[in-house]
Amino acid sequence: MSPANVTINDVARAAGVSKSLVSLTLNARPGVASETRERILRTARELGWTPHPGARGLSTRRAYALGLVLRREPRTIEVDPFFASFIAGVETVLAERGNVLVLTVVPDRAAEERAYERLVADKRVDGFLLTDLLAADDRIPLISRLGSYAVSLGEPPGGSPFPVITRDYDAGIDDLVQHLVRLGHRRIAHVSGDERMLHGLRRRERFELAAAAAGITPVVVTTDFSPEQGAEATKALLETEDRPTAIVYGNDPMAIAGMGVAHERGLDLPAELSITGLDGSHIGSFVYPSLTTLDNDPAGWGTAAATALLRLVEDGEPGDVALPPARLVVRASTAPPSAG
Amino acid sequence: MSPANVTINDVARAAGVSKSLVSLTLNARPGVASETRERILRTARELGWTPHPGARGLSTRRAYALGLVLRREPRTIEVDPFFASFIAGVETVLAERGNVLVLTVVPDRAAEERAYERLVADKRVDGFLLTDLLAADDRIPLISRLGSYAVSLGEPPGGSPFPVITRDYDAGIDDLVQHLVRLGHRRIAHVSGDERMLHGLRRRERFELAAAAAGITPVVVTTDFSPEQGAEATKALLETEDRPTAIVYGNDPMAIAGMGVAHERGLDLPAELSITGLDGSHIGSFVYPSLTTLDNDPAGWGTAAATALLRLVEDGEPGDVALPPARLVVRASTAPPSAG
DNA sequence: TTGAAAGCGCTACCAA
DNA sequence: TTGGTAGCGCTTTCAA
Numbered sequence: 001m002s003p004a005n006v007t008i009n010d011v012a013r014a015a016g017v018s019k020s021l022v023s024l025t026l027n028a029r030p031g032v033a034s035e036t037r038e039r040i041l042r043t044a045r046e047l048g049w050t051p052h053p054g055a056r057g058l059s060t061r062r063a064y065a066l067g068l069v070l071r072r073e074p075r076t077i078e079v080d081p082f083f084a085s086f087i088a089g090v091e092t093v094l095a096e097r098g099n100v101l102v103l104t105v106v107p108d109r110a111a112e113e114r115a116y117e118r119l120v121a122d123k124r125v126d127g128f129l130l131t132d133l134l135a136a137d138d139r140i141p142l143i144s145r146l147g148s149y150a151v152s153l154g155e156p157p158g159g160s161p162f163p164v165i166t167r168d169y170d171a172g173i174d175d176l177v178q179h180l181v182r183l184g185h186r187r188i189a190h191v192s193g194d195e196r197m198l199h200g201l202r203r204r205e206r207f208e209l210a211a212a213a214a215g216i217t218p219v220v221v222t223t224d225f226s227p228e229q230g231a232e233a234t235k236a237l238l239e240t241e242d243r244p245t246a247i248v249y250g251n252d253p254m255a256i257a258g259m260g261v262a263h264e265r266g267l268d269l270p271a272e273l274s275i276t277g278l279d280g281s282h283i284g285s286f287v288y289p290s291l292t293t294l295d296n297d298p299a300g301w302g303t304a305a306a307t308a309l310l311r312l313v314e315d316g317e318p319g320d321v322a323l324p325p326a327r328l329v330v331r332a333s334t335a336p337p338s339a340g
Numbered sequence: 341m342s343p344a345n346v347t348i349n350d351v352a353r354a355a356g357v358s359k360s361l362v363s364l365t366l367n368a369r370p371g372v373a374s375e376t377r378e379r380i381l382r383t384a385r386e387l388g389w390t391p392h393p394g395a396r397g398l399s400t401r402r403a404y405a406l407g408l409v410l411r412r413e414p415r416t417i418e419v420d421p422f423f424a425s426f427i428a429g430v431e432t433v434l435a436e437r438g439n440v441l442v443l444t445v446v447p448d449r450a451a452e453e454r455a456y457e458r459l460v461a462d463k464r465v466d467g468f469l470l471t472d473l474l475a476a477d478d479r480i481p482l483i484s485r486l487g488s489y490a491v492s493l494g495e496p497p498g499g500s501p502f503p504v505i506t507r508d509y510d511a512g513i514d515d516l517v518q519h520l521v522r523l524g525h526r527r528i529a530h531v532s533g534d535e536r537m538l539h540g541l542r543r544r545e546r547f548e549l550a551a552a553a554a555g556i557t558p559v560v561v562t563t564d565f566s567p568e569q570g571a572e573a574t575k576a577l578l579e580t581e582d583r584p585t586a587i588v589y590g591n592d593p594m595a596i597a598g599m600g601v602a603h604e605r606g607l608d609l610p611a612e613l614s615i616t617g618l619d620g621s622h623i624g625s626f627v628y629p630s631l632t633t634l635d636n637d638p639a640g641w642g643t644a645a646a647t648a649l650l651r652l653v654e655d656g657e658p659g660d661v662a663l664p665p666a667r668l669v670v671r672a673s674t675a676p677p678s679a680g
Numbered sequence: 681t682t683g684a685a686a687g688c689g690c691t692a693c694c695a696a
Numbered sequence: 697t698t699g700g701t702a703g704c705g706c707t708t709t710c711a712a
Binding site for chain 3: 347348349359360362363366367394395396397398
């Protein structure tokens with residue numbers, strides 16, 4: 001008989017006790033003689049028994065699962081290097097707590113809402129990991145209304161009843177701008193990401209502050225974070241009269257697309273144009289010139305978020321986490337501007 | 341009372357029937373008077389009731405969930421553009437059948453095996469989607485032994501008791517090689533991906549066949565599919581005496597990294613070096629020069645795989661699927677070789 | 681410290 | 697065509 005079919009009854013019988021005691025023991029509850037406890041634990045191990053989360057959940061009203069709903073338009077779906085590592089980080093936490101990750105990818109807002117509703121109604125998950133926070137994000141009230149839990153990556157502008165994981169990008173962005181200024185750049189442009197997204201908006205704001213502090217009024221072009229629009233924005237910027245000597249991109253895929261455009265125009269990088277990203281991806285090390293950017297720690301976000309959410313769900317204890325601040329990673333794509 | 345807490349009993353009571361009839365109706369089983377059926381359906385809708393999959397599963401021994409276990413070494417984890425779209429494709433199928441995707445990311449072989457074992461032992465999933473097939477893949481016997489189901493992306497060399505989704509790359513690779521040959525290339529190199537992976541191996545083999553058919557003996561360098569090793573391989577190739585005029589990379593991220601190296605050496609692309617990928621990614625359109633490659637349809641793989649696996653799990657009907665063959669996408673990174 | 685029994689929400693079997 | 701009842705594998709009273 002495969003371990004998969006061993007039940008609590010088999011263990012109880014083999015250990016010569018009642019189911020209740022097996023249950024108490026399993027859940028590390030007091031009131032079981034330590035000798036009995038040992039025996040139960042031993043026979044459970046011998047029989048290879050592990051409780052069935054589905055059956056447990058029927059009593060405890062838990063799913064022992066966390067949900068991640070990703071809204072991705074078909075066009076931008078391929079470009080996000082963040083998630084694999086993020087999920088790996090989540091996984092390390094879930095695995096050791098007997099939980100599991102339920103992943104859903106939806107194309108639009110309507111499907112997203114339905115996904116949350118179904119997952120809750122079907123009791124598929126005990127809470128949600130909220131990524132890609134929007135400036136006006138209705139997922140928090142939605143989840144609240146549904147009576148479920150969540151943890152968000154980034155601080156929602158309207159505040160949140162749920163735990164929040166944050167990471168300070170301000171100092172990193174300041175450093176990045178100063179790095180460019182020190183190299184001698186005065187005409188610095190920013191290709192901002194989707195500003196309906198909170199981190200896109202915040203980065204742009206901080207960029208403008210940092211630029212202002214250096215006495216610079218930067219050009220800002222807004223995009224949707226896709227390489228397409230990154231390329232478009234770059235073309236537009238390079239055609240302006242006083243074209244920028246440096247461009248700061250809202251993410252690395254756009255920066256790479258921007259490099260493509262610059263190369264295509266025959267610009268000598270980085271002499272004729274300095275380029276930076278803002279969220280260190282792996283591939284950024286291998287383009288030419290290798291990309292100056294801010295570092296990132298997707299797995300760190302993952303473990304922090306999963307830990308916080310599980311604490312909330314299991315112990316009712318909310319708790320925010322502040323990740324180590326983002327730091328500047330200087331590589332080869334930034335240099336002093338050549339001519340004037 | 342929120343719909344989440346409505347049970348089959350509430351529906352039965354409200355409709356003035358027994359639970360049994362509600363259950364039969366819900367599962368579209370015969371033996372319910374159509375008038376009764378209508379009434380039950382209506383009150384279920386009014387009450388916003390939807391059966392609890394966990395409770396159902398306790399009786400039916402199903403999880404109403406499919407599993408995807410991704411083994412990703414920390415180093416290569418970020419670079420794979422395939423999965424977001426693949427999962428989106430899977431999702432469309434699962435959503436309309438009331439199923440869900442359980443995703444696990446593991447760092448190594450041992451963790452992978454544990455993941456499969458746990459998922460089955462805990463009855464978390466009814467079957468697995470098998471991606472990144474290895475030439476010697478022990479997941480199929482493993483899952484077999486565990487008594488679970490699977491569907492594989494690509495045909496396992498040892499055969500498989502499970503459905504197989506295939507896509508023909510042979511003609512595409514032939515076209516790609518002929519495209520280069522027609523442009524005038526004779527020294528064509530191949531930076532092959534991990535040849536323990538089935539598609540890596542098969543592509544290399546086909547590449548060599550196609551080259552041989554054109555009377556060419558190509559240089560082949562083997563890597564692990566990472567941009568690092570793609571870059572390394574490129575450096576090595578460019579330093580050889582008779583350096584290649586064209587390089588065919590096993591995947592797009594390596595091709596992009598290869599471009600980086602070539603740019604760094606000051607090569608004029610594509611005149612001095614033609615470059616191609618083999619698995620059309622989105623970002624490949626936006627590098628410079630834009631990447632010639634084979635097309636890909638991750639979402640198509642996803643829907644096909646999910647459909648096949650669900651049919652197997654639910655109806656016991658195995659059935660293979662052949663996706664439309666890969667086609668050559670000529671963009672700007674290939675051109676006639678310049679000098680000799 | 682232990683065991684019996686009820687119940688979580690559903691399916692499935694057997695009678696009626 | 698219907699309803700009653702016994703599980704599915706676990707947790708949780710409540711008594712003993």
